[in-house]
Amino acid sequence: MMKFTDEELIVVKKLEILKNEAGSHSPGIFTFRQKLPEVEIKIDACFLSNPYATDLFIEYFNKEILETGRIRDLLECYPSQNGVIAEILADFLAINPQHIFIGNGAIEIIQAVIHNFTEKKIMINIPTFSSYYEYVKEGVEVIYNELSKAEDYSLDVDRYIAKVKFYRPDTIVLINPNNPNGAYTRIVDVQRILDELWFVKNIIVDESFIHFAYESQSYQLVSLSNLVAENPNLIVIKSMSKDFGVAGIRAGYGIMKQEYVQQLLSRGYLWNSNGLAEYFFRLYTRSDFAMRYDILRVKYIVETLEFIKELRQLPYIKVYPSMANFVLIELTNGIMASDFVAKLLISYGIYIRTCDDKIGLEGQFIRLASRSRTENNYIINSLRCCLEMNVVLDLIDEKAI
Amino acid sequence: MMKFTDEELIVVKKLEILKNEAGSHSPGIFTFRQKLPEVEIKIDACFLSNPYATDLFIEYFNKEILETGRIRDLLECYPSQNGVIAEILADFLAINPQHIFIGNGAIEIIQAVIHNFTEKKIMINIPTFSSYYEYVKEGVEVIYNELSKAEDYSLDVDRYIAKVKFYRPDTIVLINPNNPNGAYTRIVDVQRILDELWFVKNIIVDESFIHFAYESQSYQLVSLSNLVAENPNLIVIKSMSKDFGVAGIRAGYGIMKQEYVQQLLSRGYLWNSNGLAEYFFRLYTRSDFAMRYDILRVKYIVETLEFIKELRQLPYIKVYPSMANFVLIELTNGIMASDFVAKLLISYGIYIRTCDDKIGLEGQFIRLASRSRTENNYIINSLRCCLEMNVVLDLIDEKAI
Numbered sequence: 001m002m003k004f005t006d007e008e009l010i011v012v013k014k015l016e017i018l019k020n021e022a023g024s025h026s027p028g029i030f031t032f033r034q035k036l037p038e039v040e041i042k043i044d045a046c047f048l049s050n051p052y053a054t055d056l057f058i059e060y061f062n063k064e065i066l067e068t069g070r071i072r073d074l075l076e077c078y079p080s081q082n083g084v085i086a087e088i089l090a091d092f093l094a095i096n097p098q099h100i101f102i103g104n105g106a107i108e109i110i111q112a113v114i115h116n117f118t119e120k121k122i123m124i125n126i127p128t129f130s131s132y133y134e135y136v137k138e139g140v141e142v143i144y145n146e147l148s149k150a151e152d153y154s155l156d157v158d159r160y161i162a163k164v165k166f167y168r169p170d171t172i173v174l175i176n177p178n179n180p181n182g183a184y185t186r187i188v189d190v191q192r193i194l195d196e197l198w199f200v201k202n203i204i205v206d207e208s209f210i211h212f213a214y215e216s217q218s219y220q221l222v223s224l225s226n227l228v229a230e231n232p233n234l235i236v237i238k239s240m241s242k243d244f245g246v247a248g249i250r251a252g253y254g255i256m257k258q259e260y261v262q263q264l265l266s267r268g269y270l271w272n273s274n275g276l277a278e279y280f281f282r283l284y285t286r287s288d289f290a291m292r293y294d295i296l297r298v299k300y301i302v303e304t305l306e307f308i309k310e311l312r313q314l315p316y317i318k319v320y321p322s323m324a325n326f327v328l329i330e331l332t333n334g335i336m337a338s339d340f341v342a343k344l345l346i347s348y349g350i351y352i353r354t355c356d357d358k359i360g361l362e363g364q365f366i367r368l369a370s371r372s373r374t375e376n377n378y379i380i381n382s383l384r385c386c387l388e389m390n391v392v393l394d395l396i397d398e399k400a401i
Numbered sequence: 402m403m404k405f406t407d408e409e410l411i412v413v414k415k416l417e418i419l420k421n422e423a424g425s426h427s428p429g430i431f432t433f434r435q436k437l438p439e440v441e442i443k444i445d446a447c448f449l450s451n452p453y454a455t456d457l458f459i460e461y462f463n464k465e466i467l468e469t470g471r472i473r474d475l476l477e478c479y480p481s482q483n484g485v486i487a488e489i490l491a492d493f494l495a496i497n498p499q500h501i502f503i504g505n506g507a508i509e510i511i512q513a514v515i516h517n518f519t520e521k522k523i524m525i526n527i528p529t530f531s532s533y534y535e536y537v538k539e540g541v542e543v544i545y546n547e548l549s550k551a552e553d554y555s556l557d558v559d560r561y562i563a564k565v566k567f568y569r570p571d572t573i574v575l576i577n578p579n580n581p582n583g584a585y586t587r588i589v590d591v592q593r594i595l596d597e598l599w600f601v602k603n604i605i606v607d608e609s610f611i612h613f614a615y616e617s618q619s620y621q622l623v624s625l626s627n628l629v630a631e632n633p634n635l636i637v638i639k640s641m642s643k644d645f646g647v648a649g650i651r652a653g654y655g656i657m658k659q660e661y662v663q664q665l666l667s668r669g670y671l672w673n674s675n676g677l678a679e680y681f682f683r684l685y686t687r688s689d690f691a692m693r694y695d696i697l698r699v700k701y702i703v704e705t706l707e708f709i710k711e712l713r714q715l716p717y718i719k720v721y722p723s724m725a726n727f728v729l730i731e732l733t734n735g736i737m738a739s740d741f742v743a744k745l746l747i748s749y750g751i752y753i754r755t756c757d758d759k760i761g762l763e764g765q766f767i768r769l770a771s772r773s774r775t776e777n778n779y780i781i782n783s784l785r786c787c788l789e790m791n792v793v794l795d796l797i798d799e800k801a802i
Contacts, residue, residue, distance in 0.1 A: 021484075025671065028479040030679060047478075054477055061476070066467060075462070075677070076455055077448075078429040078648040083422075104505050104651075104673060111669035135669050247479040248676025250505075268512035268536050270426065272505060274675050275649025276476070278431060 049245030126360025182322025450646030527761025583723025
């Protein structure tokens with residue numbers, strides 16, 4: 001049990017209400033500040049992003065948009081149409097622009113694909129990002145593939161392939177690395193899935209966290225994007241807000257067969273980007289920016305690895321293996337995840353996410369993002385303090401009895 | 402016939418390609434600059450917005466977002482969820498928040514409503530904003546209600562009601578004032594439509610240009626928003642980019658029955674706003690801002706009236722009646738609309754829109770936006786010069802023969 005003062009308990013109650021109002025996602029920072037002004041968030045470790053990449057983006061944004069006054073254009077003018085932005089990205093990714101669909105955040109693409117192309121049956125690994133099952137339309141059957149706790153919620157590819165062959169869904173979803181645990185399935189294994197499951201109409205691979213995964217010592221970027229041309233059932237979805245911490249801009253893209261892109265564009269999604277998102281894509285695809293970004297991507301991966309290593313030294317928690325920029329942590333000493341989250345927020349100003357709304361997780365779990373090195377150190381010390389203090393207070397209680 | 406030099410003809414050709422690539426909408430300014438850098442646009446009279454309101458927005462934005470450094474928050478943080486922004490707007494509009502759906506631009510709401518709630522048959526007045534028929538899903542029948550040229554493309558309410566009763570569509574669309582001609586249907590007449598057509602499942606009234614219409618000498622704002630509660634088949638759609646010239650931000654909202662809002666939100670549209678759009682809505686609903694905006698709204702209406710009056714003095718054109726911030730103009734001296742648009746752009750740097758892609762218009766039409774008073778004067782002088790010069794050149798040609 002976590003100990004709270006009476007004052008703290010009022011905040012705990014308010015937090016609970018706020019969380020319930022936000023449904024299966026964490027309330028955003030704006031909402032949080034408006035509704036819970038008494039709590040000061042020092043570190044948002046709920047927010048999954050590379051802070052160094054954010055700094056880099058802001059540096060360019062200040063220089064090219066704010067200092068030049070170009071911000072007015074971005075606010076005032078219609079963004080370019082979907083296909084124009086797709087062309088810009090296509091050059092950079094070395095992919096046919098006809099395969100690219102630009103989204104108002106990856107979540108719009110998830111919605112568009114599932115609403116338009118899933119017919120009867122979708123298979124979803126759990127635990128997972130909830131929108132994949134929440135956005136399913138009425139009449140579509142959802143098959144949950146429960147990842148095994150004993151296997152650290154990683155994907156057993158052979159069993160997965162067998163299960164898909166058995167249930168014959170028309171759509172399957174693989175988040176790689178997976179959210180909320182960060183388990184990674186190697187490209188060679190995903191290729192095997194593609195080969196064996198050629199009969200599945202839609203194989204969605206969500207690569208929103210792929211910039212933090214690697215298969216070589218040089219941390220080179222991996223991706224399935226270039227496999228779409230030869231695997232027409234493959235749909236790659238990519239959020240840009242994880243890599244760059246630009247969630248407010250809403251930038252994502254999907255790579256899928258030409259017919260799908262055409263079908264979506266023929267019925268809408270004309271100006272679904274905004275001026276800032278267009279600037280973002282134009283910048284992201286410039287070689288001067290891309291080279292600087294890649295250095296910061298690798299720096300952040302290395303620091304995240306150190307962070308995870310230090311987390312593993314802490315008592316009373318289990319840290320699950322992750323190749324994303326966050327870790328799934330299980331509380332092993334009887335503390336409720338929601339209490340732990342409240343305590344960290346109230347006493348240390350650290351905002352993290354409970355996973356008690358995630359189906360497919362058994363136990364008390366939190367998801368913790370890796371931030372800058374300084375912030376990570378503060379998080380480590382706070383977690384240690386919070387966990388150990390609670391044990392000490394437990395002892396006092398026992399003595400008092 | 403419009404006369405062009407050989408050099409100009411090259412640009413004319415490029416313009417044509419650019420226009421074709423953009424489909425049934427004008428290419429945006431970013432695309433334009435990228436693909437046609439040799440043409441300098443002095444005035445974008447294609448862009449339908451109140452420039453004074455843009456200045457006001459930018460003034461607040463500079464002071465509150467740029468100078469304070471809050472821009473970083475807007476870029477970095479997830480925007481609040483749809484329902485949170487709806488609540489902010491609800492207070493301002495004095496409407497139940499459960500009736501409000503926030504859109505990534507009005508166009509997203511048009512798409513959402515037509516895809517989700519139109520069942521079999523939609524009736525659309527033409528000429529109109531093309532997305533209303535382009536976004537119709539396969540299998541839905543479109544009935545076009547051709548507005549009469551002899552009646553200046555205004556809506557004859559009795560005939561309209563009779564036609565709807567005859568065809569029995571499940572969805573009807575009324576843009577008020579209408580785009581591209583600006584004809585306005587008075588609230589009392591729209592109320593009659595609502596009363597008589599109670600059996601129609603969805604009555605969409607698009608009020609994107611309603612801030613420029615008025616029914617009293619005080620130019621007080623009119624709207625059907627508050628009628629949704631008692632007319633569950635009414636859906637009011639509102640773009641904010643016309644009033645404020647913030648097309649790059651993507652801000653719009655829809656007012657519709659609670660079940661519709663819930664249905665949309667249960668399957669998506671969670672973070673479909675962006676950080677700037679959220680700031681925009683928070684600002685728009687503040688009384689200090691709202692009072693200043695209303696002054697500029699009326700100032701712009703008055704100047705637009707003067708602009709239209711002056712346009713009516715020009716030779717060789719017919720100016721159609723409008724209560725929007727643009728006018729539909731017919732070229733009556735044999736000039737092709739596409740040639741006229743090209744000439745105005747190349748010789749005067751004025752970017753306007755041809756209406757040759759608008760179904761339901763017979764003749765050579767352009768749509769011209771009202772801009773600031775200075776810009777409007779420049780437009781008037783350029784139009785006069787362009788029209789008269791062409792007649793002079795025609796005379797020279799005849800003499801040469």
